[in-house]
Amino acid sequence: MNRASLPRIAVRSRRRWLGSAAALCAVGASRGVAIAQPGSAPLERTGGPYVPTPWPVVDHMLRMANIEARDVVMDLGCGDGRLVIEAAKRHGARGLGIDIDPELVHLATAGAAREKVGHLARFEVRDIFATDVSEATVLTLYLLPEMMARLQPRLLSMLRPGARIVSHDYMFREWRPDTQFSFDVPEKKAINGVPSATVLLWVVPARAGGRWRLSAPAGSGLDRAELDLRQSFQWLSGQVRPVRGVAGEFDGGTVRGVEVRFSVPVESAGRRGRAILSGRVEGDRIEGRIESALSAAAGRFEAQRLA
Numbered sequence: 001m002n003r004a005s006l007p008r009i010a011v012r013s014r015r016r017w018l019g020s021a022a023a024l025c026a027v028g029a030s031r032g033v034a035i036a037q038p039g040s041a042p043l044e045r046t047g048g049p050y051v052p053t054p055w056p057v058v059d060h061m062l063r064m065a066n067i068e069a070r071d072v073v074m075d076l077g078c079g080d081g082r083l084v085i086e087a088a089k090r091h092g093a094r095g096l097g098i099d100i101d102p103e104l105v106h107l108a109t110a111g112a113a114r115e116k117v118g119h120l121a122r123f124e125v126r127d128i129f130a131t132d133v134s135e136a137t138v139l140t141l142y143l144l145p146e147m148m149a150r151l152q153p154r155l156l157s158m159l160r161p162g163a164r165i166v167s168h169d170y171m172f173r174e175w176r177p178d179t180q181f182s183f184d185v186p187e188k189k190a191i192n193g194v195p196s197a198t199v200l201l202w203v204v205p206a207r208a209g210g211r212w213r214l215s216a217p218a219g220s221g222l223d224r225a226e227l228d229l230r231q232s233f234q235w236l237s238g239q240v241r242p243v244r245g246v247a248g249e250f251d252g253g254t255v256r257g258v259e260v261r262f263s264v265p266v267e268s269a270g271r272r273g274r275a276i277l278s279g280r281v282e283g284d285r286i287e288g289r290i291e292s293a294l295s296a297a298a299g300r301f302e303a304q305r306l307a
C-alpha cells in the first residue's frame with residue numbers, strides 16, 4: 001500500500017511520546033483523538049493516544065508473559081507493533097496486532113517484514129471491540145483505565161482459561177492482577193518526571209464456582225461431600241458439607257488458569273484437621289489430589305458439577 005494513499009489522520013495528540021501513566025490518561029481525557037476517514041464517520045481512539053511502550057518495558061512484559069513458540073500473542077491497540085514483532089522474533093510466536101490507526105498498522109506491517117517475521121506477525125486496522133480475542137493465549141495491553149474497565153468482562157468471557165494478559169501501567173477496576181512489578185525506566189523521567197513503569201499479569205481463571213459433588217477415598221470424610229465454591233475472579237471461598245458431620249467454611253483458595261487449590265476443614269477417623277485439594281477444572285469436572293496430615297484423608301479426588 002502506498003503511504004500517500006492512507007487516510008489523513010487528524011489526531012491532536014498524534015505521535016506524542018508520553019512516558020507515564022498520568023500522561024497517557026491526561027491525553028486520553030482530552031478527547032481530541034478521532035481519526036478522520038474520508039467518506040465515513042471518524043473512528044475514535046477510545047483506548048487512548050499512541051504512546052509506544054519503551055523497550056525495557058517491552059522486555060519485562062514479554063518475560064512476564066512467559067511466551068513460547070506455541071503461543072498466539074495479540075496486542076489490542078498495537079501502535080508500531082513492537083510487542084507482537086518482538087514476541088515473534090524472540091520466541092517464534094504467532095501474533096496479531098490491531099489498531100484503529102491505519103498509518104500505525106502500515107508501520108507495524110513494514111516493521112514485521114523488516115524483521116523477517118511477516119509470516120508470524122499480522123496487523124489489521126480494527127477497533128478493539130470488533131476484535132475476536134478468543135484465539136489469543138497472550139494478550140498485551142497499554143490502554144487507558146476506562147478502556148481496561150470496559151474490556152474486563154469481554155476478556156473474561158472470551159479468553160480461554162490459562163490465557164495470560166499483560167498490561168503496561170494500567171489495571172482492571174475489580175480484577176486484581178496475579179503479579180505486578182514496578183521498576184525504573186529513566187526515559188520516562190525525561191518526558192514527565194515519572195521514571196518508572198509497572199507491568200501487571202493476569203491469568204484467566206477457569207469457571208470453578210458452583211455446587212460440586214466430591215468422590216474421595218472412603219474414610220477421608222470427604223467422599224460424596226457437597227462443595228459450594230464461590231469464585232471471585234482468581235479467588236475461591238466456600239463451604240464443604242460432608243455426608244456425616246458438620247459443614248465447614250473456607251476461604252483463601254485460588255484458581256490459576258485451570259488449576260484450583262483450596263483447603264477445607266475435614267474430620268477423618270475421629271480426628272479433625274484440614275485437607276488441601278488441588279486439581280484441574282475441565283468443564284464440569286475437577287480431578288486432583290488431596291493432601292492432609294490425616295493420612296486417611298489423603299489421596300485422589302474427583303468432583304462433578306451439580307449446578
Ligand SMILES: C[S@@+](CC[C@H](N)C(=O)[O-])C[C@H]1O[C@@H](n2cnc3c(N)ncnc32)[C@H](O)[C@@H]1O
Binds near residue numbers: 051098127
Ligand atoms: C498507548 S498506545 C500503545 C501502543 C502499543 N500497544 C505499545 O504498547 O507500544 C495505544 C494504542 O491504541 C490505539 N487505539 C486506541 N483506541 C483504539 C480502539 N478503539 N481500537 C483500536 N486501537 C485503538 C491507539 O491508536 C494507540 O496506537
